[in-house]
Amino acid sequence: MDMDSIVSLCKRRGFLFQSSEIYGGLQGFWDYGPLGVELKRNVKEAWWRDMVSCHDDMNTLEGAPSPYSMEGLDCTIIMHPQVWKCSGHYDLFHDFMVDCKETKKRYRHDQLNGRWVEAKDKKVFVTAAAGDDELEVMTKRALKFYNLRNKNIDDLKWDGDSTCLTEIEDLSQVLGPDAKELGTLTEPREFNLMFKTYVGALSGEEGAAFLRPETAQGIFVNFKNVLDSTRHRLPLGIAQIGKSFRNEITPRNFTFRSREFEQMEIEFFCHPDESQKWYQFWRDRRVAWYNELGIDMKKMILREHTPDELAHYSIGTADIEYQFPFMAEGEFGELEGVSHRGDFDLRSHMEGKLDEKTNPLEVQLGEDGKPKWKGSGKDLSYRDNLTNEKYTPHVIEPSAGADRATLAFLCDAYRVDEQPDDKGKMQKREVLKLHPRLAPIKAAVFPLVKKDGMPEVAKDVYLKLKKDFKVFYDEKGAVGRRYRRQDEAGTPYCITVDGQTLDDQTVTIRDRDTLEQVRVKIDEVSNIVKERIEG
RNA sequence: GCGGGUGUAGCUCAAUGGCAGAGCUCCAGCCUUCCAAGCUGGUGGUGAGGGUUCGAUUCCCUCUACCCGCUCCA
Numbered sequence: 001m002d003m004d005s006i007v008s009l010c011k012r013r014g015f016l017f018q019s020s021e022i023y024g025g026l027q028g029f030w031d032y033g034p035l036g037v038e039l040k041r042n043v044k045e046a047w048w049r050d051m052v053s054c055h056d057d058m059n060t061l062e063g064a065p066s067p068y069s070m071e072g073l074d075c076t077i078i079m080h081p082q083v084w085k086c087s088g089h090y091d092l093f094h095d096f097m098v099d100c101k102e103t104k105k106r107y108r109h110d111q112l113n114g115r116w117v118e119a120k121d122k123k124v125f126v127t128a129a130a131g132d133d134e135l136e137v138m139t140k141r142a143l144k145f146y147n148l149r150n151k152n153i154d155d156l157k158w159d160g161d162s163t164c165l166t167e168i169e170d171l172s173q174v175l176g177p178d179a180k181e182l183g184t185l186t187e188p189r190e191f192n193l194m195f196k197t198y199v200g201a202l203s204g205e206e207g208a209a210f211l212r213p214e215t216a217q218g219i220f221v222n223f224k225n226v227l228d229s230t231r232h233r234l235p236l237g238i239a240q241i242g243k244s245f246r247n248e249i250t251p252r253n254f255t256f257r258s259r260e261f262e263q264m265e266i267e268f269f270c271h272p273d274e275s276q277k278w279y280q281f282w283r284d285r286r287v288a289w290y291n292e293l294g295i296d297m298k299k300m301i302l303r304e305h306t307p308d309e310l311a312h313y314s315i316g317t318a319d320i321e322y323q324f325p326f327m328a329e330g331e332f333g334e335l336e337g338v339s340h341r342g343d344f345d346l347r348s349h350m351e352g353k354l355d356e357k358t359n360p361l362e363v364q365l366g367e368d369g370k371p372k373w374k375g376s377g378k379d380l381s382y383r384d385n386l387t388n389e390k391y392t393p394h395v396i397e398p399s400a401g402a403d404r405a406t407l408a409f410l411c412d413a414y415r416v417d418e419q420p421d422d423k424g425k426m427q428k429r430e431v432l433k434l435h436p437r438l439a440p441i442k443a444a445v446f447p448l449v450k451k452d453g454m455p456e457v458a459k460d461v462y463l464k465l466k467k468d469f470k471v472f473y474d475e476k477g478a479v480g481r482r483y484r485r486q487d488e489a490g491t492p493y494c495i496t497v498d499g500q501t502l503d504d505q506t507v508t509i510r511d512r513d514t515l516e517q518v519r520v521k522i523d524e525v526s527n528i529v530k531e532r533i534e535g
Numbered sequence: 536g537c538g539g540g541u542g543u544a545g546c547u548c549a550a551u552g553g554c555a556g557a558g559c560u561c562c563a564g565c566c567u568u569c570c571a572a573g574c575u576g577g578u579g580g581u582g583a584g585g586g587u588u589c590g591a592u593u594c595c596c597u598c599u600a601c602c603c604g605c606u607c608c609a
Contacts (some may be wrong), residue, residue: 003602004602007601008546008547009546011545011546012545012546012560016602018601021600022582022583023582023583023599023602024582024583024598024599024600025582025599025601026599026600027600027601028597089609092609126605180600184609186606187536187537187606187607188536188595193609214609215608244607248608249536249607249608250606250607250608252601252602334608354560408575419570420570421570421571421572422569422570422571427570427571427572429570429571446569448567448568448569449567449568450567451567451568452568454568461582464579476562477567478567478569478570478571478572478573479567479569479570480566480569480570481570481572482570483569483570483571484570484571485571486568494570496569498568498569499568508569510569510570515570517569527550
């Protein structure tokens with residue numbers, strides 16, 4: 001199975017188009033066509049129903065420590081700029097960063113200075129964080145690198161003054177500020193770029209705002225509102241589906257990495273002592289959800305982050321990943337991340353942005369000794385009215401990509417098999433074996449031939465079904481061709497009016513996957529299709 | 536971000552410094568009583584801009600998009 005065939009089918013049948021295609025397209029942006037929009041809506045609706053509106057809050061779900069509540073939310077895309085300062089997104093926005101592959105530390109590209117130095121026939125660029133004692137630090141680091149003693153300090157031949165790392169093009173001879181080896185710094189890169197816009201008529205910096213890079217922050221800043229207006233006790237999950245925007249450097253792989261995309265996120269607030277159990281619950285529950293909707297478990301993995309990948313305040317983060325056809329053998333792409341975020345977010349919005357590196361977490365201070373980014377000052381902690389205990393809840397965050405899930409469902413459903421044609425000869429068939437809940441069109445209605453009054457009866461059946469489902473009517477051409485067209489659209493059921501219908505008011509229902517037909521009464525069609533879709 | 540490749544009809548692919556072609560699809564009609572290729576007819580195209588040229592889809596440049604590899608992936 002190759003991605004080109006899937007992309008081709010998506011275009012041909014109207015699942016996905018390139019954005020602004022007539023103008024040459026725009027990198028990282030995609031449009032959903034008539035079938036695609038139905039599919040994606042069904043994905044989102046399945047998530048919302050299963051996680052939120054049909055959630056059973058009376059009973060303890062399998063694997064859960066206790067019953068819990070769920071509510072939904074729909075926040076704006078543009079929020080107060082301070083939100084992104086306290087969330088940490090803003091700091092990562094402005095600047096080019098370099099990462100050290102050896103120490104895993106990250107530096108602002110323009111805040112590292114260095115000097116060329118030569119000794120033992122080797123010339124390197126020694127760096128240090130820009131500051132008052134940088135020359136001293138560089139000297140110490142150079143001595144250590146060349147394995148020289150203080151008394152041999154004159155062996156170091158300096159070439160030029162302290163210069164900014166931004167002046168250096170080739171990083172292979174650069175010694176990172178904390179590294180032991182040369183060339184461990186990555187190329188400078190902007191990441192986590194937020195799209196910037198301006199609120200109000202003035203386009204000055206005072207009106208600067210950002211399109212949200214995630215929906216999660218809207219939930220954190222509304223935590224108290226939701227709690228106060230719903231009278232829920234914890235544990236409580238708050239869910240949101242909505243567009244997010246990230247100015248990705250390298251959008252690629254169809255819709256997998258887009259600059260405008262839709263997220264389905266839950267922030268689950270619970271008592272710190274129970275957060276680990278809830279983390280495990282959500283991780284397993286979310287994997288099971290993809291499975292229930294038909295994703296082949298052999299193509300999915302749950303990848304737990306290793307301890308050194310985790311922020312220290314986090315008990316765990318797991319990526320739910322799918323083996324997309326455009327990825328190399330053995331590689332997977334992230335569909336959803338489930339992470340334990342501790343109280344980092346709520347406290348950052350209360351006290352000011354916390355410093356992820358501190359343990360226990362402390363507010364990150366600016367050069368003036370005051371909080372670098374001031375929080376709201378509002379109390380976002382929780383008082384349990386039964387126990388009278390007051391605490392800042394811990395958060396489990398299952399964060400899924402709606403577009404990635406849609407793409408995974410598409411890829412997973414795509415098959416090419418062989419089925420006989422009207423002469424019994426085997427022919428190639430492209431089919432989307434989508435779960436009936438996700439299928440854009442639930443059923444198609446055909447008259448077997450376009451005469452003998454069959455179209456009239458078929459149209460009646462069509463209009464009846466249309467009250468309940470997205471259905472499609474087609475009377476053109478041979479019936480076999482119509483079946484195949486629906487196979488490509490992923491339509492699970494085709495209802496055919498034939499000669500016998502006119503005698504006994506029955507029709508056949510043809511199954512997309514087995515090609516088997518059953519004959520049922522017209523009056524029962526709607527209920528039978530409904531039963532099959534809901535499984 | 537770097538290197539390489541590609542861009543011709545809805546799809547798959549031809550051809551050409553001088554009227555751009557096929558198959559499939561699609562549409563209309565005929566035929567057709569259950570799994571696409573029966574008949575007739577029809578619609579429809581050189582990614583964008585600039586240059587060279589009497590004339591450019593073809594040669595050159597720029598842009599753009601997609602694919603592959605590397606890098607990266609909050």
